[in-house]
Amino acid sequence: MMMNNQRDWWKKAVVYQVYPKSFQDSNGDGIGDLNGITQKLAYIKSLGADVVWLNPIYQSPHVDNGYDIADYYQIDADLGSMADFDRLLTTAHQLGLKLILDLVVNHTSDQHRWFQEAKSSRDNPYHDYYIWQDAVSGQVPNNWGSSFGGSTWEYVPAVDQYYLHLFAKEQPDLNWRNPQVRQAVYDIMRFWLDKGIDGFRMDVINLISKVAGFPDGPIIQNKQYGDYYVGTANGPHVHEYLQEMNEQVLSHYSVMTVGETPHTGVQDAVPYVDARRHELDMVFHFDHMHLDYGKYGKFSTNRFKLTDLKRVLSEWQTTIAEHQGWNSLYWSNHDQARAVSRFGNDSVYRVASAKMLGTLLHMLQGTPYIYEGEEIGMTNVNYRDIQSYDDIETQDVFKRLTQIENLPVQKVMEMIHCKSRDNARTPMQWNRSTNAGFSIKQPWLKVNPNYTVVNVATAQADPQSIWYYYQRLIKLRHQYDIVTTGTYQLLDPDNPLVFAYTRTTATQQLLVVCSFATHISDWAIPVSLQSKKWQPLIDNYPIVADNETANLTLQPYEAKVFLRAL
CATH class of the missing domain: 3.90.400.10 (Oligo-1,6-glucosidase; Domain 2)
Incomplete structure (x- = not known):
């Protein structure tokens, strides 16, 4: 796709998220780095993505893997130098890729x-x-x-x-009420924007305005403390601050912004993304991420219900569109479990379900985010002992659940296997060689043992792989404007096995049908959509000629997309 100079170029773009420590090690120290990313930019370009988002690359003690920043103007020594970053940015732009950085300004490191x-x-x-x-x-x-x-x-x-400090004690929260703090943040933003970056992902940006008086929060189940969101999420001045940021900084550049906004329902999100308010372009919400929460919150081992998933995603599709906003679309990221393990089937139907999930997401309205390894169907890792995990959240949960809740270690390890953030942070699996081709040295975090089967080289050698399927999905988004502009409508909301919806413009209509079943099933096409005009656009199984216009037979985790003229 040729990128244009319009300010909403990101509406037709696909973002590829890179976790720098885990993507590619170029100097053999076991830690991914900027030069390693530069080496792999052509790979990202070949997939078809338009934008690369890097998790924090700034100087940090790494208490929270880079989200504790000690100097916003310096590159972390483990990742390289400013010269390495400049080379990365130049190479990306030469390839036609845009580059966005993480902006972490709710808090700093205590070493700042x-x-x-x-x-x-x-x-x-x-x-x-x-x-x-x-x-x-x-x-x-x-x-x-x-x-x-x-x-x-x-x-x-x-x-x-x-x-x-809402997070680790080494991550003190900034006082956004102080105008000098805000101006210091804007100076940081200008520094990177003037270098030529193309936007920011803003970490927990909806928490920057705290409620005066710091009211106690309700006690969280199975915890001894209160929920801080009552006095931090979507606080009294957050929109004032973001509008000031937009007016003073963002409006002067043709860039994209996406804000991470925990504890934000769709109605709360509208003010952030309503284009008429000039705040952010889109936000990451967590409503679909919370569908499998239970007694132990995030670390519960529940399975989501498809009817709930349909309700949540549909609500965001329709509400945000009604308010001239824009959606972010994602299944996973550096803080979440692997998509195919959480929402699909990472055993017998790993390939089929990974393709199905990609189809469902990429045909929605919004900007899709692909997390590194998603395009080859990387799965959760199952380390046998807690010592193999690096993540501060995971270590805290293990300690709390085993020592305070007195849960069996085996049970807690099952919960961690499902939800640890390290599931997403294991090194990228490039090939079958030692350490999955990530590094010549033992990596900072152990490689998932299934790398001999799940890796880029194997995927690129198979024309039917998840990788090539994702490449086709991205091409369709670039080729058909209806994927960007079409009106969304959910079909058959109470069906527990099939997620189906349409996208419609004045001249065309898409029909997207995705099965979450592990068996062959039939789906009745609504009478209003029964037509012989439908043409298959993409399918994660071989397309079989079928003149049936009233019912579809779906293979396990099958995804079908049809297009017709109106």
Whole structure:
């Protein structure tokens, strides 16, 4: 697809997400790096993607794998140098790829110069860059529990105050009420935009405005602390801040923005993405990610219900479109389980279900995000012991569930196998050689043992592989405007096995039918859609000539897309 200069170029684009530490190691230290990404840009281009999104590449102590930033203007030494980044950016643009970076400005690392100054004295000018509270009757300011265990408040004797950290204690939250903080953030953004990057993914951006008074949150089930979202999610000034950011920075560049917005329903999301409000282009919501939550929250081993998935995705499709907004489309990312393991079938029907999930997502309205390895059907990893896991969240959950909840270790390991963030962070599986071709040295995180079967080289040698199927899906999005502009309508909402919908313009209509069944099933085409005009557009099984206009016979995890003129 030829990219144009229109400000909404991202509407027809497909984004490929790269987790830098796990993509490709170029210098043999076991850690992926920028030069490794540069080496593989041609691979991403050949798949058909238009945009590459990099998780944080800035200087960091890596308490939270780069989401604790110590210097926004420096490249992390493990990943390379600024010269390496400049080469990466230049190469991407030469290939016709755009590049977006992670913007992490709800919090910094406690090693950031600002915080080092802030904790030294209440009189230090940087003290007000962060959120401080005095003790309340000798206790922490409220009952909020951090995402990685313990209280969200950490005491600093030198100033006799607590600072707020929604995540690890090494990740103090910035005080966005301070205009100097906001201007400092805008300066960081301009630095990278002036280098020529093409946009930002904004980490937990809806949490930057806290509710005054820091009210206690409801106690989270199976935890001793309160839910901090009550005083942080979609706070009182967040839209004011984002509009200021847009006016002062983003509006001066032709870029894309996507905000990560946990604890945000579709109605909450509308103000962020309504084009008339000039805030963000799209947001990552979590409604479909929460469908399999249960007694132990994210780490429950429940299976989602298809009727719930249809309801949630359909609500986002219709509501966002009604308000002149735009959807992000994703099954997985660096914080989530592998798509085919969570929503598909990663054993007998790994290939078929991975293709089906790709079809369902890429035919929706919005910008699709492909997480590295999704295009070859990479699966969750099943490490045998907790020591093999690196993720701070996973380690906290294991400790809490085994020591406080007294659950059997085997049970907790099953939960971690389902939901650990490390499922997504295992090294990219390039070929059958040692360490999956990721590195000549033992990687920072163990490779999934199934790399001898699931890898890029094997996929590219098979014309029927998931890889080539994804390539076809991307071509269809680029070729047919209806995939970008068509109106969405859900069909057969109560069917527990089939997700079917139409996309319609004044002159064309798409019919998308996706089976989630492990057996052959029949699906009745609605009477209003029964027609001999339908032409097969793509199918993850060999297309069989069929003149039947009233019913479709679907193979396990089959996906069918038809097109007709109106």
